[in-house]
Amino acid sequence: MRPAKLLAATALLLLAGCASHPTTAYDPYEPYNRAMFTVNDKADQWVIKPVAQGYQAVVPSPIRTGVGNFFDNLKDVYSFAFNILRAEPEKAANDFMRVAMNTGFGLFGLIDIADQAGLKNNKTSLGDVMSAWGWKNSNYFVLPFFGPSTVRDSTGLATSLVGPGPEKLVYHNTNEAIAFYSVYGVNTRAKLLGADNLLDTAAVDRYSYTRDLYMQYRAKQLGQPDPTQPVDNFNLDDLVNGGDSSAPAAERKAAPAEASAPAAAIAASAAQ
DSSP: OOOOHHHHHHHHHHHHOOOSSSSSOOOOHHHHHHHHHHHHHHHHHIIIIIHHHHHHHHOOOHHHHHHHHHHHHHHHHHHHHHHHHHHHHHHHHHHHHHHHHHHTTTTTTTHHHHTTOOOOOOOOHHHHHHTTTTOOOEEEEEOOOOOOOEEHHHHHHHHHHHOOGGGGOOSHHHHHHHHHHHHHHHHHHTGGGHHHHHHHHHHHHHHHHHHHHHHHHHHHHHHHOTTTSSSOOOOOHHHHHSGGGGHHHHHHHHHHHHTHHHHHHHHHHHHH
16 A cells, blocks of 8 residues: 555544544544654654754755755645645746746756745645635644644645655655655754754643644634634623723733744744
8 A cells, every 4th residue: 555545544544533532622633643743753853853963964055955945846836736726826827937947947946046036935735725615624633754734734645645746757666755755854854953942942741832833833824713722702791891801801812922932933943
């Protein structure tokens, strides 16, 4: 069975078995998610992070940048197709120009000429397409190796992996695919080495903090309400009693903004 098909099948089985007794509305699969988070965290601690540190120490920065640009160019191909599906012709045209410029003049994407030319980076996933066409809200889901996701985004990722794509021109069998995604994973992890200390310092519960940070990030990307924040319900008593009773509500509303400061710092570090 191909890895992506196995991933999708495993996800469906785990979803069916872990949906009882949710403690957080957007995380009904928390028992499974915590277990997979622990597995990923241990794999990162003992394998992925040390390899990424060695990769960063041995491989010169210009080469690491070129590798990252190459993978980003492949993502722009997907983004072009997905923006067409989202009925975003302007963004699709921009993505097409990015791919044409970086592939034709940037040594197949190793040099990012498009950014220097001022073309916007509109990275779009199949999860974004499904959100645009109605699948607005989706529960949190932790994927093996790939990490934080949602059911919607996991479905989009699995579909993208099994479907035709530009990376299929790079690898042609399972071993080559493993090598391809290993390089992608290590290069991506090397970019995030600077965020580790921020996460350790900010998070009492690493799992909850990572989950809420991801859900906030995706909600902002998609222009949706932050699912980690309580919804303000209309209270007739507050209206009748006047302004004093609204003060605690205002205080409660201000608190999450302060708590999100470390999250903003981590997100900024990860984006570099």
